[in-house]
Amino acid sequence: MTASQLKIDSSTDGVVLVSLAGDWTLQNSIPSPEGALSAAAAEKRRLAFETGALAEWDSALLIFLANLFALCRRDGIPVDQSGLPEGVRKLMALASPENQRSGVTHGSARPPFLERVANKAIGVVGGVKEVLSFIGEVTVAFGRMLRGKADFRRLDLALTLQETGAQALGIVTLISLLVGVILAFVAAIQLKMFGAQIYVADVVGIGIVRVMGAVMTGVIMSGRTGAAFAAQLGTMQVNEEIDALQTLGLSPIEYLVLPRMLALMLMMPLLCVYSDLMGVLGGMLVGVGLLNLGVLEYIAETQKALNLTHFLVGLTHCFVFGILVAVAGCLRGIQCDRSASAVGYAATSAVVTAIVSIVVATAIITLSCQVLGI
Incomplete structure (x- = not known):
């Protein structure tokens, strides 16, 4: 089993590259997300990921990313998840706050009257079809x-x-x-x-x-x-x-x-x-x-x-x-x-x-x- 490794590279302008390597499993000691956060918070840079050397992973990686994303949302730091494995991205999307409350909007503007009427009409037609x-x-x-x-x-x-x-x-x-x-x-x-x-x-x-x-x-x-x-x-x-x-x-x-x-x-x-x-x-x-x-x-x-x-x-x-x-x-x-x-x-x-x-x-x-x- 390879130890989990976290490398932070802030040499690229506007981007803090977080490289994940080794096995990110519960059996290993997982690094703290504070290092990546402090490097990005210094100039409000965008976080990106590089996972080419990532081996095995389980919920330990998800916990690390969830904590990191929560801190980034708190400090207004943008995150680019395209470098993460597809399975990790899907699981993080399911665990995101936006998907925890189905049908609840947070601070969104109320749609115009005609749009609301049209949505109701479309819903009624769809319901009749069902x-x-x-x-x-x-x-x-x-x-x-x-x-x-x-x-x-x-x-x-x-x-x-x-x-x-x-x-x-x-x-x-x-x-x-x-x-x-x-x-x-x-x-x-x-x-x-x-x-x-x-x-x-x-x-x-x-x-x-x-x-x-x-x-x-x-x-x-x-x-x-x-x-x-x-x-x-x-x-x-x-x-x-x-x-x-x-x-x-x-x-x-x-x-x-x-x-x-x-x-x-x-x-x-x-x-x-x-x-x-x-x-x-x-x-x-x-x-x-x-x-x-x-x-x-x-x-x-x-x-x-x-x-x-x-x-x-x-x-x-x-x-x-x-x-x-x-x-x-x-x-x-x-x-x-x-x-x-x-x-x-x-x-x-x-x-x-x-x-x-x-x-x-x-x-x-x-x-x-x-x-x-x-």
């Missing part, structure tokens, strides 16, 4: 699955079914029950004025089964499952696990996205039926406990108010919501940048995107049913 491309890839993956050619683990699908189904029953029970109670209270205030308390069963039954049960289930799954999907895939993106799958020849869409979308598409209608039951039960608690209605009377009125069409409309809502929640969560996870803060942003963005999509889809389906007379 969404359409993702939907197309998912559609192709579903087609391959129907032909029995999709490459994903059935165990992952089973685990995701459990996570999105059985493990969500607790929160769905609580929210749906309370929504049914709230609807019954709101209806009872008005109906008691006319002595028509029995029609609380109609209001709660139709409201829960047709729309509210599906909407509340979709919102719950957006915050619970959609955010989890985005965080899981975002963390895999940060850890470069998705890149590893592509390197191994596996499609991330089939291997990661397809099981999650299938699980939500299968479980959301079942959760919707369970949510409807809990919502009607919540309304019955109010009707029986506060409005002095009989249990059999309330159930009979609910049966009279509901029909198969209401159930089908509610199930249609929930099936669509399952697709939207899965697409939003997986898409934001795949789009996640490679930083810890980006994972949190992806989870937040997935929830917002899913809830907005659910509200828009609800409006579209409701208007369509109104037009069709359903």
Whole structure:
């Protein structure tokens, strides 16, 4: 092992040449960067490097250069890194302060208004293209699955079914029950004025089964499952696990996205039926406990108010919501940048995107049913 050597030549006008020779490894004693700094600081000269005699190097060289560059930034001394090995330059670029805070500008002037508008428009167009491309890839993956050619683990699908189904029953029970109670209270205030308390069963039954049960289930799954999907895939993106799958020849869409979308598409209608039951039960608690209605009377009125069409409309809502929640969560996870803060942003963005999509889809389906007379 050759000792690490540092030679400083300031004979060239305007340049202090730092020559590195020998082995710059942790096993050797590394020189201090103060000598090179003092020679350059004397006349504010530019630092340059010569590494023709450099042998082996490891993080010891990087630590030396990082300390030297930090001192040069402090004293305003320019540095020319072209003489360093390419691997060293890349590692130092990754460790530079400019790359430590992604998306944060330091003292840069605000761009003009038209430029900001143009950047926003370009970003929106790019986002739409990404969404359409993702939907197309998912559609192709579903087609391959129907032909029995999709490459994903059935165990992952089973685990995701459990996570999105059985493990969500607790929160769905609580929210749906309370929504049914709230609807019954709101209806009872008005109906008691006319002595028509029995029609609380109609209001709660139709409201829960047709729309509210599906909407509340979709919102719950957006915050619970959609955010989890985005965080899981975002963390895999940060850890470069998705890149590893592509390197191994596996499609991330089939291997990661397809099981999650299938699980939500299968479980959301079942959760919707369970949510409807809990919502009607919540309304019955109010009707029986506060409005002095009989249990059999309330159930009979609910049966009279509901029909198969209401159930089908509610199930249609929930099936669509399952697709939207899965697409939003997986898409934001795949789009996640490679930083810890980006994972949190992806989870937040997935929830917002899913809830907005659910509200828009609800409006579209409701208007369509109104037009069709359903």
